[in-house]
Amino acid sequence: MASLVPCPHCGARPKEEFTVKGAAQVRPAPDTDKKSWVDYVYLRENPRGRYEEFWHHTSGCRRWLVVIRDTATHEIESSCDAAFAGQTDART
């Protein structure tokens, strides 16, 4: 796993500061059929390559991020705040 994670608010930080929740999937509508909910709750793709995950910057800004990383090379393609994508740098 990548050891430095780029946080859109804090810059590059070690992975120890983060908590990984898992695949960043879109939550289905509450009244959707049972199959979609079973898929959403239990089934994961586990791809070799690009993967979108929710990461929480627990020991930093405490924001939820969406981190896109490669499960084979450990490279991180990009990261953004889960709530407001493209927010400006908050460090100044």
Added chain:
Amino acid sequence: MSDFRPTFRPALGAKTAITSAEVKLSALPEGAIVQVLAPPGEQDVASFLSGLGKGGVRTFSPGQWLIVGDEPMTQEDMKTLFETLEPRATGVDQSAGRARIRIDGKQAGRVLSKGTALDLSADAFPVGRSATTLIGHIAAHITRIDSDSFELIVLRGFAESLWDDLTRMSAEYR
């Protein structure tokens, strides 16, 4: 009313400050620490907070700031401050929840670098910049208050532990 009376004592009252030529470690006065939370999209909150003149303003996280002061605030003052903040932001009194430690000296940055992955070089972390990070396993808020001085804000219960860690981390420079 309960017979139990809490004993008020400083979080780092039992610790002796470290003073050496290369690194100094001291507990800052337990004054006031106010956490300020603003809703997303609220503009120029930092300058608004600085303008209040209630103490130093530290960036805490997106939409969150800390106001720190050396003097304790009375309940009345705190209430007035919270009312001034509304409706732009909300204040939470953290004065008893967090403790402040100051580390100075030529080697202060090196001492901290043993515990945090934060880039503390003057270019990446200039005076006035703050960051929340881990020092060892303890979450702490670091602010550069001068070229060779840092202020650490840590949860009160972790203050002694962080102090002991810093003592050990600075041992070679004393």
